[in-house]
Amino acid sequence: MIEVKNITKTYGKKQNAFTALDNVSLSIPQGTSVAILGKSGSGKSTLMHAMSGLDRPEKGEVIVDGENILKLKQKAVDRFRAQKIGFIFQSFFVQGNESVYDNVSLPLEIAGVSRSKRKTRVEAALAAVELSDKIKNKAKNLSGGQKQRLAIARAIANEPAIIFADEPTGNLDSVTGEKVEQLLFGYNKEKGVTLIIVTHDADLAAKCDMVVNIKDGKIESIQQESRTVTAKAVRRPSRKVQ
């Protein structure tokens, strides 16, 4: 459960001040897939940063599993991200010079997982994104779709409770994009992981349980499925997951 209460984030000072988020509140139940939909500059990325503990809005509260992460010390916020959050970015941010294995191993190392446990988790994560055969390859030798699948493996390796995906299909063609979407939604339903997708793609947003429309730092509307979303049970017939 993520509760965002009245957060306001301003950049710059005085005359140049720019309000990226203006008194935003929303509530996301565990296991939901959420799209934060908006144009560039709408504040959608800032909202994601605030919810993931990367950024600290000056006002409001972000309560994740009953804890206000804005009140935590930096060390605790880092631990929160390492243990509970997975990130997927538009431009992948995989480390080209490192092997596929080492890329996936990174968040586990950061979270302080032991070497033997890392091996099983990395292998499981790579199997989930069908990259097991590339385990020893250098990441730079992968195709765009493979890189994003690698990024997904990296995001799920530490079994997070929440996955943030920032334009996950933005750099991919429609076919590979489709595959990445399937992986994300599949994981979301299968494991009951909260999936928060930041996008300006309305088609992608439509596939989510909940769509948060954001414009000029304010939430315009929240479309939610009529059924109360109680995690795993929800599955739409239109979207088949392998």
Added chain:
Amino acid sequence: MRLTDTIRRAGRSLRQAKARTLLTSLAIGVGAFTITLALAAGEGGRQYAGEIISSNTDVRELFVQPKQDNMTDPTKPREFVEGPSMTFGGGFSQQMLSTKDIKTLESIENVTEVVPIYNASALYVTREGQKKFQAGLEPHNSSMRSEVLAGTTDHVGNNQVILPSAFADVLGLPDGEAAIGKTVQVVMENAVTGQRKTYTLQVSAVVKSSVISAIGSTTLQVSRDTVANMYSFAMAGTPMADAYVGAGVRAKDEASVEGVKKAIEDKGFLAQTAEDLMGFLFQFINVLMGILIGFGALAVLTSVFGIINTQYISVLERTQQIGLMKALGMRRRDVGRLFKFEAAWIGFLGGALGSGAALLAGTLANPWISDTLSLGESRLLIFQPWSFAVIIGGLMFVAVVSGILPSRKAAKLDPIEALRTE
């Protein structure tokens, strides 16, 4: 993040920039090379000096000089002191020991022998049909170590001489044992009258001339009585006739040396034990070693800027990677550590390369150096295992310290900003 994982990641990052890592570490390597050699040369020098001293001097022996007022300001005139002295230009003089002083020294308890030091030089030395050469004269000391080419140096009788091989050559003496028993003429001149006296001396041994041997290559060794005789002839009629720059005092046994030293000093002389003299030599070697280490340290200092620069560039290049790691929850401390460990690896590599190269070069050059300096079997460069550990450890520390600034920059990176760069 676990320490071992951080260290492994740091090593891997360096492997991804091999050329840069290697070049940066080579810069430190130069310093490591110099310092390793300096330490090895210092140790070698100390051991060699120790060898020379222990074989050339007797621990029971003390070197005694009159007290000099060296402490006074050289810009001020010095007070006149009664007694024999040696005068140099510029109004400086050195006090000397008189015969009476020698008697005083002999009367001290536990003193078995007092031998004045004769500052004697021959006018020239020659043989029939040969040119004339300048030469110094020394009383023979059987405990001195020298490489004997012919004859024996165990004992020199009156009117006998031990020649350095250089003299044997120029005086036309035959090689090897054939030279023994041949005679040379040593001519002394009285400083006042100009009267000359020729001493005909029989060659009892030929020793190898050596740059580093305790007895100079231009010094002839004769018996104590002979040199005393020559000295008094040359100085007769001068104030120096019964004056000596110093004297060797022999104590009864090793245990009484300190007591004798104290007694001599109480009588108003300067006394130095063999240990004191050794200390001076070691100090000299240490100063030389210090200078060499200084050069090495300078090289290390230069490389510090290299490390800082390299690490800064590395941080800039890897902005995105750092941003990602921080987004994934890597703590500031761990990010900083990652870069410090990278610097430590560079220091380790540089230290290992430099000191390794020094070991290799030193081992190869050692026989050649010993040969050139006529050191015989002694080695001038002696590498000690601890010095490698100290050098590598020290350089790792220096590298980590120079990595502090760049690593702080990395730790401070804002992940949001870092991940915005495309």
